[in-house]
Amino acid sequence: MKTLTKAEEQIMQILWNLKEGVVKDVVERFEEPRPAYTTVATVLKVLENKEFVSCRKIGNTNLFSPAISKKEYARNRFSLFLQDYFGGSFPKLATFFAKENNLSMEELEEMMRITEKELKKDNEKE
Missing domain, CATH: 1.10.1220 (Arc Repressor Mutant)
Structure with a gap:
């Protein structure tokens, strides 16, 4: 499994809480100063390419949802951390x-x- 950048992980945390949402929903969950709409949209597309997020079109709108669970990602990250820092x-x-x-x-x-x-x-x- 690929790892996430800090920005990608922030967006995944929001999506895991939302379950699904459009770009505007994600932007609104950030604290001030919020990132630009286009920045969030770009990161969501990157997450889709990395297969962390799935996207379905509803008219002209993209609806994003997590493609992997928070638990699955945490399990993987913890396993890597345990291996990298404590020899497993x-x-x-x-x-x-x-x-x-x-x-x-x-x-x-x-x-x-x-x-x-x-x-x-x-x-x-x-």
């Missing part, structure tokens, strides 16, 4: 996170409980 080792990532955030033993144990609970939920769904 989640324990190394967790250790780094714990050290950088000066987590207490209680906080680490709470993370483990939450993780176990989430994994059990996921296993029950399968």
Whole structure:
């Protein structure tokens, strides 16, 4: 999967929230100062070419929607991050996170409980 530029990711975040929209809808979701309409339209076309966004014509208007889910993109980005910075080792990532955030033993144990609970939920769904 290709990676997104910062501008592309901003637009994808908006589209994931909107579910679908026209260029004007996307522009209106930006904080001031908003990017130009033509800039957003260009980035949406790039996203369509990268197959992150699908577009359907309704009259003279293009309606854009995400072609991949936010979860799918996040999973891919996290996998790349884990591989690039921690050699694919989640324990190394967790250790780094714990050290950088000066987590207490209680906080680490709470993370483990939450993780176990989430994994059990996921296993029950399968």
